[in-house]
Amino acid sequence: MEKPDLRVNLGGLVLESPILAASGPFGYGHQYRKIFDFSQLGAFIVKGVSSEPWEGNPAPRLAETASGLLNSVGLQNPGLKSFLSSDLPLLRDCGTKVIVNIVGRTVEEYAAVASGLDGADGIDGLEVNISCPNLKAGGMAFGTDPDATSKVVGAVRKETSMPLLVKLSPNVTDIKTIALAAEDAGADALSLINTLSGMTIDIDSGRPFLGNIFGGLSGPAILPIALKMVWQASEAVRIPLLGMGGITTSADVVRFMLAGAGAVAVGTGIFYNPEIVSALKEGLLEYMMKKKIYRVEDLRALAHRGGFAGDN
Amino acid sequence: MEKPDLRVNLGGLVLESPILAASGPFGYGHQYRKIFDFSQLGAFIVKGVSSEPWEGNPAPRLAETASGLLNSVGLQNPGLKSFLSSDLPLLRDCGTKVIVNIVGRTVEEYAAVASGLDGADGIDGLEVNISCPNLKAGGMAFGTDPDATSKVVGAVRKETSMPLLVKLSPNVTDIKTIALAAEDAGADALSLINTLSGMTIDIDSGRPFLGNIFGGLSGPAILPIALKMVWQASEAVRIPLLGMGGITTSADVVRFMLAGAGAVAVGTGIFYNPEIVSALKEGLLEYMMKKKIYRVEDLRALAHRGGFAGDN
Amino acid sequence: MKKESESVKHYSTAIVAAKQVVNDRYCKLALEATLVAARARPGQFVMLYLPSQYGPMLPRPFSIFAVERDKGSITLLFETRGRGTALAAGLDAGQDLKLLGPLGSYFPEPQPGALLLAGGLGIAPLAFLAKSTTVPITLVYAVQKADHLACQPEDLSRPGLKLLLATEDGSAGFKGSAINLLSNQLEQASALYSCGPRKMLSKAASAAAKAGVQCFISLEERMACGVGACLGCAVKTGQGYKRVCSDGPVFQAGEVILNGKT
Amino acid sequence: MKKESESVKHYSTAIVAAKQVVNDRYCKLALEATLVAARARPGQFVMLYLPSQYGPMLPRPFSIFAVERDKGSITLLFETRGRGTALAAGLDAGQDLKLLGPLGSYFPEPQPGALLLAGGLGIAPLAFLAKSTTVPITLVYAVQKADHLACQPEDLSRPGLKLLLATEDGSAGFKGSAINLLSNQLEQASALYSCGPRKMLSKAASAAAKAGVQCFISLEERMACGVGACLGCAVKTGQGYKRVCSDGPVFQAGEVILNGKT
Numbered sequence A, B: 001m002e003k004p005d006l007r008v009n010l011g012g013l014v015l016e017s018p019i020l021a022a023s024g025p026f027g028y029g030h031q032y033r034k035i036f037d038f039s040q041l042g043a044f045i046v047k048g049v050s051s052e053p054w055e056g057n058p059a060p061r062l063a064e065t066a067s068g069l070l071n072s073v074g075l076q077n078p079g080l081k082s083f084l085s086s087d088l089p090l091l092r093d094c095g096t097k098v099i100v101n102i103v104g105r106t107v108e109e110y111a112a113v114a115s116g117l118d119g120a121d122g123i124d125g126l127e128v129n130i131s132c133p134n135l136k137a138g139g140m141a142f143g144t145d146p147d148a149t150s151k152v153v154g155a156v157r158k159e160t161s162m163p164l165l166v167k168l169s170p171n172v173t174d175i176k177t178i179a180l181a182a183e184d185a186g187a188d189a190l191s192l193i194n195t196l197s198g199m200t201i202d203i204d205s206g207r208p209f210l211g212n213i214f215g216g217l218s219g220p221a222i223l224p225i226a227l228k229m230v231w232q233a234s235e236a237v238r239i240p241l242l243g244m245g246g247i248t249t250s251a252d253v254v255r256f257m258l259a260g261a262g263a264v265a266v267g268t269g270i271f272y273n274p275e276i277v278s279a280l281k282e283g284l285l286e287y288m289m290k291k292k293i294y295r296v297e298d299l300r301a302l303a304h305r306g307g308f309a310g311d312n
Numbered sequence C, D: 001m002k003k004e005s006e007s008v009k010h011y012s013t014a015i016v017a018a019k020q021v022v023n024d025r026y027c028k029l030a031l032e033a034t035l036v037a038a039r040a041r042p043g044q045f046v047m048l049y050l051p052s053q054y055g056p057m058l059p060r061p062f063s064i065f066a067v068e069r070d071k072g073s074i075t076l077l078f079e080t081r082g083r084g085t086a087l088a089a090g091l092d093a094g095q096d097l098k099l100l101g102p103l104g105s106y107f108p109e110p111q112p113g114a115l116l117l118a119g120g121l122g123i124a125p126l127a128f129l130a131k132s133t134t135v136p137i138t139l140v141y142a143v144q145k146a147d148h149l150a151c152q153p154e155d156l157s158r159p160g161l162k163l164l165l166a167t168e169d170g171s172a173g174f175k176g177s178a179i180n181l182l183s184n185q186l187e188q189a190s191a192l193y194s195c196g197p198r199k200m201l202s203k204a205a206s207a208a209a210k211a212g213v214q215c216f217i218s219l220e221e222r223m224a225c226g227v228g229a230c231l232g233c234a235v236k237t238g239q240g241y242k243r244v245c246s247d248g249p250v251f252q253a254g255e256v257i258l259n260g261k262t
């Protein structure tokens, strides 16, 4: 039997596999390179980088919830310069494409990081995380407003000719409006979803558990919400989607693709199983063979088109 | 040792216990009356009632997800008349207060149900579910827009002098704006949260699993999101809050109260354990005794005020 | 079919009396559950609350496959499919778990000449029905291949019961679709009782209607409460949606709409 | 403290060699994990991936309590607290599970006259440290009451080790706070090594600083990756946040900020 073709084109990036590492859980990559083989990944998305170093939030930063994880790392990162000199070199020849996630507190900051990263050796694309609080507009995240989304994406677009992904926040009334704003402002692809805002309380102390009070919820708990947003975004825009949120099994990978994602990323799943990337890839191949689908591109958005023929 | 006082005042309703049955999972109540003792409940909230019968959505309507449940019942209900003649009588003398959840597709429909229920024998309060699609405004839910929220709540308020709860949708960018709109329009208390919008896909058929494609996510998976929204609403409004979303343990009950809820409701939890109501109540009493809190009102919003003294 | 009597729902603790792994697909679980055993009628089911070590899980519905009233026990027959049935198959004699039941409507008592059609696991409620009476009846038990016989013919046999096996590949009994086998039997049947895949039920119901024979079917649907409260287990009928858990699972075939958008 | 050597992380399968339930609170688990046993240094930890029947669960960090290099096994000592430790306590000899390690920094080798202070479960890494050398050292082991001794004095003893017990209620050894007991010993100490509750560590660190004695402490924080990637296990230091899992868990006391908003 023919071996299925896993290649996908994600906004101009040609990837060998549709399964990527999501920004954050894998950090800057070198720690996990000793644990699993990066060439199994379609691409590696680096943790958020800002123009200057960010300190991050007070401890504790993690809390496990029912099938989920709250984190309030607060986008701690060493800043553009240190990333370029210390972290990026360790990712060269990592065996897969590298996409850098960028964060900022003002439109100018986003533009500055994009400009600093543009064309750097070893970077294949950028992903703009628009879930950051907009300091000039009262702290609401850029990604919760279509105008702010437009401005950030437009500013970054001007600074780079690399493939540009825009990573959407799920904490919105209508994901379609934001998706459209990002597409119109020049995104080559959309990543969704980022974490949902949440919190937990330590009943013993009677206080919020996380040092930062609020955190972002990820993991299997949020998968049904992520899947719906991917479904909706795929009806709203033409650019490809990178689906994520709670993936832990190859069935989850397939679900995101059927819902409209061209590729998927795994985040929290790496914590549960450091070998998850190859497990997902194997499971996807098995599924495709069983279903006689020989190009992974053919799975994309199939659920919008009536699924498989027949009534299985 | 003194037995803790569990009484709470929820927008004018004096309840014997702060643990209520959420609208929906318990239906119209009679089925569960054989299974657990309703006098353990602070109040029973009846499933949504509309002015005319609603048919509901195609099957399947339920899908289990990681620590959650998707449902697309679609607010199936027999309509106002049948509710008053067939269901309400079976709830009389059920041993606790009865609150009726009301639904509509236009402002007029909401007002009509409220008017039909107002003052009916056996009803102690109303809860307006504003998560219904607004037929005159493109199908977005009333509860996702502050103006639509105002209109619905204002219209219902005119029809009733009973205690009026407004049940908020979590599928919004900013819960505080909606909470304020409901308070300003005359709500006596706010219930939150309703289900989060989600979906799942059957990878075998390649099609959305639920007959209705989209469904509402409930259960432990959503608890961190619900807790944060209660926290935020309690900073935005003065009226009391009824917190819900994923409660399955007495620690969860306590978390909602510490976050700002005056009372809580359990929904999906009844499916996991038909005896959950008494288990939660016992656990809450134990906790209060251990913490030497003698009035449950004293737990309310404690996490906003620094929690318990000392550093446990 | 008959409506459940409204007062017989019990949420109680059951003890695993015995577990029998039939083969790698099927498993039988005998539970000590006195009140359920005393009251269960063929076609009814129970909700099993499986103890899971990590987080809550919805209860799983299972038909009652056999009842030993003297021992106060009921037996369930199931296929290991997902999490719930894997947990059920992992239970050992002596463990306890919670159980709600008996639930739902049940089959009317078969008259002489009744015809029972079981497809796959649909054998569970029909085996109970077949054993609940002594009148002469015919039971057609259809599976894909001999391996899929969750229940051996000798387990089903009793005086007066005519058992016909059908497999799609001919590996046991009649080769071919159960519906073909059925058509020969339908004319003389006093009534048809069926449980199995939707498609089979739908064909059986049409055949019965054509032959002018009364037909009772038992349906499955995803469930949450099991008692008629949540309206989650909807099946489309001529009078709008009904609940499989409490209006059914046993319905008169004419009542429900089995094809198209349901 | 020493930085982990960057090449020694292993994700591998370990087999439960033996489980010993110390009492209803504490449990010892011996795991066959050859590579970890060969490389583990006192102060390091492993992440345990507990097989849960329902849905995924974060791995749990546990200090290495003992190592038998010849047998290729390591032993963990833990308190049954929540889901993870309940699952760990439920494991039986022969079962396998995944494990990542050895992880993190380790204690520098104690010199003669080193003073070790363990509070509660903080005994786990310090027991390993105490056994890893033959030089004369003093180990102060402080718990609330005798019942809370997760590890019996005879398990800890070796030639050259002076063991001092302290309980808050006096039910074993010295009555009162470990810090009081400590102050008498600190003057002569070559260095202080400590693991236990934050508050104890903070007092111990101050006392050591006052006495001009070098102090190494082992910290705990919530973890997800365990390898330094996710930045979840932050501890505040003079140079911003560091990671307990990979910059620690062993830190020089002066480096980290233990009080106030951390």
Ligand SMILES: Cc1cc2nc3c(=O)[nH]c(=O)nc-3n(C[C@H](O)[C@H](O)[C@H](O)COP(=O)(O)OP(=O)(O)OC[C@H]3O[C@@H](n4cnc5c(N)ncnc54)[C@H](O)[C@@H]3O)c2cc1C
Binding pocket: B063, B064, C045, C058, C059, C060, C061, C062, C063, C064, C077, C078, C079, C080, C081, C082, C083, C084, C085, C086, C121, C124, C125, C219, C220, C221, C222, C223, C249
């Ligand atoms: C009235 C009734 C009687 C049944 N009797 C039997 C029986 O005697 N023997 C038997 O093997 N099976 C029976 N089933 C189906 C049985 O409930 C499912 O096979 C079982 O729930 C699968 O659970 P799982 O956790 O192993 O699978 P999962 O796929 O993990 O289950 C996920 C969810 O889907 C539900 N589910 C999965 N399959 C079905 C189904 N076919 N029907 C309804 N819900 C489903 C589960 O309850 C659960 O909520 C019956 C179902 C109903 C409604």
Ligand SMILES: Cc1cc2nc3c(=O)[nH]c(=O)nc-3n(C[C@H](O)[C@H](O)[C@H](O)COP(=O)(O)OP(=O)(O)OC[C@H]3O[C@@H](n4cnc5c(N)ncnc54)[C@H](O)[C@@H]3O)c2cc1C
Binding pocket: A063, A064, D045, D058, D059, D060, D061, D062, D063, D064, D076, D077, D078, D079, D080, D081, D082, D083, D084, D085, D086, D121, D124, D125, D219, D220, D221, D222, D223, D249
């Ligand atoms: C480096 C390190 C070494 C440790 N060594 C030991 C040891 O040798 N013996 C021992 O009994 N315990 C040790 N702990 C603490 C141990 O990891 C927790 O007690 C355990 O994770 C509790 O898990 P649970 O599922 O039973 O509890 P739950 O409360 O259900 O755990 C929920 C979450 O909180 C985390 N968590 C809970 N308590 C702690 C804690 N104190 N520190 C860090 N995370 C926590 C869990 O990992 C999990 O993510 C160590 C922790 C760290 C960081």
Ligand SMILES: Cc1cc2nc3c(=O)[nH]c(=O)nc-3n(C[C@H](O)[C@H](O)[C@H](O)COP(=O)(O)O)c2cc1C
Binding pocket: A022, A023, A024, A025, A047, A048, A069, A071, A073, A075, A101, A129, A167, A193, A194, A195, A217, A218, A219, A220, A222, A244, A245, A246, A247, A265, A266, A267, A268, A269, D230, D232
């Ligand atoms: C610890 C942690 C750190 C994260 N950091 C980032 C980040 O720097 N930038 C970003 O865009 N998303 C970040 N995310 C979000 C993830 O990339 C992903 O969108 C989200 O977690 C949902 O996917 P998952 O459920 O597979 O983790 C982070 C998530 C976690 C859990």
Ligand SMILES: Cc1cc2nc3c(=O)[nH]c(=O)nc-3n(C[C@H](O)[C@H](O)[C@H](O)COP(=O)(O)O)c2cc1C
Binding pocket: B022, B023, B024, B025, B047, B048, B069, B071, B073, B075, B101, B129, B167, B193, B194, B195, B217, B218, B219, B220, B222, B244, B245, B246, B247, B265, B266, B267, B268, B269, C230, C232
């Ligand atoms: C099956 C089902 C039916 C529901 N029906 C209603 C309803 O009629 N009206 C309403 O306001 N909320 C309804 N809800 C929402 C619940 O009342 C509750 O807000 C939500 O499920 C979150 O709480 P939980 O996680 O405890 O279930 C329903 C929920 C479920 C699961």
Ligand code: FES
Binding pocket: C222, C223, C224, C225, C226, C227, C228, C229, C230, C231, C232, C233, C243, C244, C245, C246
């Ligand atoms: S399962 Fe709740 S009504 Fe049938």
Ligand code: FES
Binding pocket: D222, D223, D224, D225, D226, D227, D228, D229, D230, D231, D232, D233, D243, D244, D245, D246
């Ligand atoms: S646990 Fe991930 S960095 Fe420490």
